[in-house]
Amino acid sequence: DGGITQSPKYLFRKEGQNVTLSCEQNLNHDAMYWYRQDPGQGLRLIYYSQIVNDFQKGDIAEGYSVSREKKESFPLTVTSAQKNPTAFYLCASSIVSGVNEKLFFGSGTQLSVL
């Protein structure tokens, strides 16, 4: 059963703590993305990766970091530098990063600050 798996579903962060959100896909897609969604808002792009060992900043990359060591995995770390991390985080993938590509999304991780 192919798809994108995000874990955990809920995550709590203490002040000054880094936390890592997991995203795994078995769709054999080259491109992967991280979006942030705040209540009543659209999605904002944090980082994206077109291929293994390569990634680019999106519109709101400050306070976040990513890695793409394997095609299947694109973890997102929310660092202590991100002062307002409470949000719903969505991971997505596409066959390639190109025009007319549709995105496949995971079920999201809700991050809250304790």
Added chain:
Amino acid sequence: SQQGEEDPQALSIQEGENATMNCSYKTSINNLQWYRQNSGRGLVHLILIRSNEREKHSGRLRVTLDTSKNSSSLLITASRAADTASDFCATDAYSGAGSYQLTFGKGTKLSVIP
């Protein structure tokens, strides 16, 4: 970044009625896509219309695109309770360095009353 803006922000209809939501965007695009999000879940791709197309159908969905007015509309016919969700438009445009980005609007929250 160019962002699609949906209108209305919220829409409540009776089951069986048609629902129409609109999306306006700022500059030229390669394509426009519609996605659906059930509460607390990831997004699911509904339909994609290319910039050289004017109308497209998929099941109960009909999307139109008017590039002269930078606008699109999504019509859902014979609505069902299961259509209750937030629908987002996303515009796909070249973002430089050989990559394309999808930019999402804030969504229309559709409620279908049984």
